[in-house]
Amino acid sequence: MKEDFLHYVWQHQYFEKANLCTQEGQPITVLRPGMRNPDAGPDFLGARLQLGEVEWNGAVEIHLRASDWYRHYHQQDPKYDQVVLHVVHTADQEVQRTNGSVVPALELAPRLSPALLHAYERLTTPTAAELLPCASLLSQVPSLTRTMMTGRALLERMENKAAVITGLHQQLGQDWEATAWHVVAAAFGFQKNTEPLARLAKALPLAVLRRHRHDPRQLEALLFGQAGFLGAGEDIAHDLYIRDLSQEYAFLRHKYNLAGTALAAHEWNFLRLRPANFPTVRLAQLAGLLHARPALFDALLTATDVAALLQFFAAPISAYWQTHYRPGKAGKVPALGRTSLHVLITNVVVPLRVAYYQHVGNPELVEAAVALLDQLPAEYNHVTDLYDTLGFIHRTAADSQGLLALHKGYCTPRRCLHCAIGSRLLQTKPAARCE
Known part of the structure; x- marks a missing residue:
């Protein structure tokens, strides 16, 4: 106990x-x-x-x-x-x-009561065969309780993500445009390269990028140069386009005194990634986004529905990066996939809106921001599959995010006493006794 x-x-x-x-x-x-x-x-x-x-x-x-x-x-x-x-x-x-x-x-x-103690022991000491602490007891829990708990976990997950963005917003002098740039840049890492892209955003202030947003070539020079991909190498020695970017970066690096903050090429992850997910491809997509959508935060805040957000993120990239997945490495590169676009809406747009609406004190719009996830299809992975087998509702991205939050925040750490499902299972009236 x-x-x-x-x-x-x-x-x-x-x-x-x-x-x-x-x-x-x-x-x-x-x-x-x-x-x-x-x-x-x-x-x-x-x-x-x-x-x-x-x-x-x-x-x-x-x-x-x-x-x-x-x-x-x-x-x-x-x-x-x-x-x-x-x-x-x-x-x-x-x-x-x-x-x-x-x-x-x-x-x-x-x-x-013995019944209460027995229920508690069942929750806290599941058998090895049980997928979740309450797996064998879920038939006793109404579906409404499961749905409400999943919704609560979803809101907590989005609020936790929003709290990170709020902290970043404070660090950046309460500049929402700069905050949006940092959040978008990190999200384009899609887990494998989230950390180096977050550092790149710090190494390349939005104020510098804004000055060159009209010129995609200069944007690419800044992004690829600061990322460490424009150095000398056998693959790029005879690539005229990369040589041109390298020369442009050398000028801009000196102009803005960027040399001390640049990353090195070895800091990026390529292992076990398909070419479409290479960090170099993501940098090209970021350059295209910054060129086509100069007001990031305003656009992310005011897009009326998922269709508008899909169009926002699907900005065209330059001709070179449509046929190269690394500097000097030719190959056809597909556009940003729909699944990736859905991930960006989930991990960028919703928490960014939640953070902003909490900042201005508008709880109704917080709920509307989270409701965007109802317009996205459900995600499928080993965690959501686990809850599918146990009969949890799983129809939209809101359900998926709620199940992920439930698993990480309650089931894995065995926080059954803080969960509405666990609480329901423990709601056994004590047996009457007199002394």
Whole structure:
């Protein structure tokens, strides 16, 4: 048993209350269990309890064993002087505040129903054959509960992504256009090259790119040069186009003092990537996007539907990069695929809009931003396949993102007590008992 189970039991009052009393024999009436405290200090704040004839307002501290109070040195911490009830699984020791006064204790072990304990054990100790902690119990959970929990996990996932963008926005002097450039650039890495593309965005400020957005050749020189792909090499020695870009980059590098921030070619990942996913191809697509769509943030914010966003990202690239997937390496290069476009909408547009609408305080538009995912087809991978087999709804990208969030945020770390599905399975009324 973990302490968070006792937190759950106390918060929802899932224990037998007949003849409730402290270890010292004082009758207890719980008027308000209090609110979980996410910061340092007692576990629940603002509790209202009647102990005997006296009503108390204060904090509740929860431990598996009463002696944990001393193991955690609470007897030396004034924050715990406000504790009016010590709720424990096993009352193995009397405990005191910093002034020596005894903290009343409530022992829960004899008040927990066997059905509740059995359900908790089933959730926290799944068999090796079970795909999820609650896999064998899901038939007991209404589909509405699953859908609501998936939706909650989806919103948390988008808000977490938005929080990262908000932090970036602060770092960039609250410039939304610059923020959009950094987010778009990193997303074009499609996981394998996200990190070097994020560093490239820092090494190549949007202010510099804006000055040359009218000239695709100069944009390519800046992007490929700062990425480290215009150095000397056997493959590009006789490539006139790359030599021209290299000369243009040498001039621009000196003009903007860019040499100290440039990346090296070896920092990019090509291994196990199809040519269409090579970072050089993605750089060419970024150059085309910056040339054709100079106002990134405004366009990403105002596009009315998915069709408009698909058109936005599908900007044409220069003739050279339509026939080369690396400098000096000829080969037909396909346009940005529809699946990749859907990924960009999911990982760029939605969290960027959520971050902006939270910034301006418009919760209705936050919901509208997340609802864009309902217009995209479902994603399929080993995680979504797992939930498909268990009967979860999986029709759109909103469902896919919700399932991914559920898996990462709740199922994998076994946070069943914080999940609506796990909570539903634990909603067993304690058996009546009298003393």
